[in-house]
Each structure stands twice: as C-alpha cells, then as structure tokens.
Amino acid sequence: MRSYLGVFLATAGVTCVATPLVRLGAVRVKAIDYPSERKVHARPTPTLGGLAMLLGILVGFGVARLTPALAPAFRFSSELQGALLAALVACALGVVDDMRNLSAPAKVAGQVLAASLLILNGVELLFFWLPLPRQGVLSLGPDLAVPLTILWVLILVNAVNLIDGLDGLAAGIVFIAAAAFFVYAYRVPPVTGSATLQAAPILCAVVAGACIGFLPWNFPPARIIMGDTGSMLLGMLLAAATISAIGRTLQPTGHDVAAFSIPVLIPVLVLAVPLLDVVLAIVRRLAHHRPVFAPDKDHIHHQLLQVGHSQRQTVLLMYLWSAVLAGSALGLTYVSSRGVATATVLFALLVVAGTLVPRLLRVGRGTRAAGTRAAAARTAGRPEEPDRPA
Secondary structure (H helix, E strand, O other): OHHHHHHHHHHHHHHHHHHHHHHHHHHHOOOEEOOOOOOOOOOOEEOOOHHHHHHHHHHHHHHHHHOOOOOHHHHOOOHHHHHHHHHHHHHHHHHHHHHHOOOHHHHHHHHHHHHHHHHHOOOOOOEEEOOOOOOOEEEOOHHHHHHHHHHHHHHHHHHHHHHOOOOOHHHHHHHHHHHHHHHHHHHOOOOOOOOHHHHHHHHHHHHHHHHHHHHHHHOOOOOOOOHHHHHHHHHHHHHHHHHHHHOEOOOOOOOOOOHHHOHHHHHHHHOHHHHHHHHHHHHHHHHOOOOOOOOOOOOHHHHHHHHOOOHHHHHHHHHHHHHHHHHHHHHHHHOOHHHHHHHHHHHHHHHHHHHHHHHHHHHHHHHHHHHHHHHHHHHHOOOOOOOOOO
8 A cells, every 4th residue: 555655646746846837838838728608717727737747647657667566567467558658649639639629520539549559458348247147257358348448438538528627626526536446446356366457556546646736736716727638638547447447357345245336337436427427418419409529518517606606616516526426336335235325325415515505595695685775775765776696
C-alpha cells in the first residue's frame, strides 16, 4: 500500500506544480475557453489543463516503474505500456480538439485508435465471473472481446467528457471513482502466476493523483480547465483500469455471492453519475430528433443549476452523489447485506436533504421577504410590489 501511496503523491505533487505553468503557456498560445450559450463559464478561462495532468501521470508511471514492489507489472506485462500509449493518443486528440474543435466522427475515430492500442497491448475483456449455475467464469473470444472493449472505452471517455461541464466537476468525480475502484482492484484475487493485475491499482493511483493535484486550480471559480485534453486522458486511463481488473476476474471477492457482487457491475456502480448522464443525454437527443453528439445545456449539472443551486453547491452535491454510489458499490461487495442496506438508506436521505434543503430555504426566505414588502406597502398606503422570483 505504501508503494501505491508514493505513486499517488508523486502524481498529485507534479500535477499541482505543473498546472500554473501550463496555465501561463495556455494564455500565451491563446488556448482560451470563452463563454458561450452552452457553457457556464462567466469569463474567459485558459484550457489545456490536461497537459499538467499528463506530466504528473508520466512521473507517476516512472515512480511505479522504479518501485520494487510494482516493477513486475511493467516487466511481465505490456498493459501499463499500452495504457500509457492510449493515454498519449487521447491527450493529443484532446489538444487538437481544444485548439481546433474537431468534428464528432473525428474524435470517435481517434478514440477507437487509442482503444486499439490498449487491445494490442493486452488490455481487453478476456473473461469475468458471473453467477451462472454451472460455470462461473465467462470467457470471451476475440469476436466479442475486441468490440466490447472498444465500446467500453468509447462510453467511459465520452462520459468523463460530458460530465466536464462545471469547474471542478469532472476532476472531483473521477477522483472519487478512481479511489473507489482502487479499493476494489487492490483486493481482486490475482490470476495464478500473473502479475498483470497490479496494473489496475497503479492506473487508479495515477488517475486519482492527477485529479487531486489539479483540483486546487480547477475548483470554482476555476483558474484553468482541463478541456478535452484532460477529460479524454482521464477517461482513457480509467477505462484501461476497469478493463484490466474486471476483464481478468475469476471469482467474486465479496462478503457473499449476491447479484451486486458481480464484478462486471462494480465499475458501472462506481461510475454511475457520469454513465447516467450519458444515457440521459442520448435518450434526450434521440427524443428530440437531434444528433447524439450535439451539445446542449440539459445535463444533470445544468438541471441542478436551474433548480437554484450555485455552481459550488452543484459540484459538491454531485461529489456527494458519486461518493454515495461508489461507497454503496464497495459496501455491497465487501459488507453484509443488512449493514449496506442501512448505510445506503441513510446516505440516500443525506443526498436528498443536501439537494432539496438549500432550495427550500431560499424559497422560504423569498416568501418571507415578499410578505415583509407587502406589509410595508400596506402600512405606507401604497400598492404592493409584485413578488420577485426566489
């Protein structure tokens, strides 16, 4: 565990130090994200923050490679090398998109190229455990493994990209997801005679480190945003981590053999917020006969803003949602069902309270203020002022 902590701290430290330097460079090359009708930014903000993350991740990989306890993951497997190559392609694609605004087909083509690099280096869905009556291990042939791996990469990369709509939102949610999945990947039973499963927790450690190192500069009001450079980079590495762990799981690791301890569902539950946003966006756009990749301002975070929450409140609420869902996923895997059920209900009540109470308080204050104005108007003998919206 100390080895992984060293990787995490090295990645976070370098990212934090490099971010203001990248910001200066972005300003110099005029890589600026300007306010628009579909963006929440109130002022022009430098982009390309993903380059600082990339630098931290490269240092994190180097520290892992030089750590004796983690070095076998590099010597006996090409998974980490494949993940790094795919991340470099995704990051380069994001840089071009941030500077030139690539079309949706071009971005998808680049993402498929990056996913292909993962597959060529052994990062693909090979087999995983399912609660089948006779055979618990489901083995995938190349005809299924390759398209399913590419599909999962596309889903996860674009999920992180879509959730990156508010300052600090994507970095915080990806950090929570990476930290939660690290706990799962760290405890996955290794395949006999294989050191490849070390790749997943290493990837989670560098992703979590990059996010936490970037957040001080990105939390609202942001001084720099990660852009597609960062969102595609994080999505690619998170996809590689989940595939590396889930695609090689031979048996359940939980407290009991329950439906929610199926390893395939763990990343879905841990990443429930961005994945739900993707599903809702697709359904919404198809229902309105719009292209699936057409941008809009109807994502979950936009809805929370329309309810009346501030940007910071919206970001913190979505952090809370992600933490509750990720914690529930781990609890369902490692804790007894009764304890998880109780904790889930309590956390759900906390989420509901955190979402609704601030809005109700504002409405109450607005109602009292309107009553005060009406009473003052009656006392002064002049007509009442119309109520202002809360």
